[in-house]
Amino acid sequence: EVQLVESGGGLVKPGDSLRLSCAASGFTFSNAWMNWVRQAPGKGLEWVGRIKSKGEGGTTDYAAPVKGRFTISRDDSKNTLYLQMNSLKTEDTALYYCATDGVMYVIRGVVDFWGQGTLVTVSS
């Protein structure tokens, strides 16, 4: 059974940094492309970024609102995905989901498994 467990959320001030983690199990993490997707309170879903498997280059892509401020990384030895968030803004307040990218059927862009999310609140 695929499990994704996010942690690291909390209340921070504008300009602060925060690192989220996502512990993965139930699939071969090292082969998986992984996403972060966020959902502001009462709002819809917004893709944040993606990291490929190291075997396919390990490169990252980001949505425009977070590019240059957020960094996605992975530690395949720990089956863990990270999201480093710097220069946080109030509009970054959201539930952040860790999610797989095409793990089941290798369809890139299909978000097939989701964690429960971790809440990040940016407020002065």
Next chain:
Amino acid sequence: DIVMTQSPDSLAVSLGERATLNCKSSQSVLYTSNNKNYLAWYQQRPGQPPKLLIYWASTRESGVPDRFSGSGSGTDFTLTISGLQAEDVAIYYCQQYYSTPSVTFGGGTKVEIK
């Protein structure tokens, strides 16, 4: 970015009746080389993360009841719930993955029981 627009914002349907949800993309998500529409549907029940229902516009994910069906091509898509059940109360999102990695979601349609 490809903009996804869903309608209606919400709808109330009686148990056992049909619910029809619409999704429109700002540009075609049909990849002509393989004739596939890069369109998925997700269900988000209250307090839960989203769950993949349908991909390639009409292929049901394993374990998804057959009362859920997807249709459409190009820029216009529909999710139909035939015979609404109480457990179908949720927000439904369409998503294009044509421009992956920059995938985009619609604003969602909230389905309630009348």
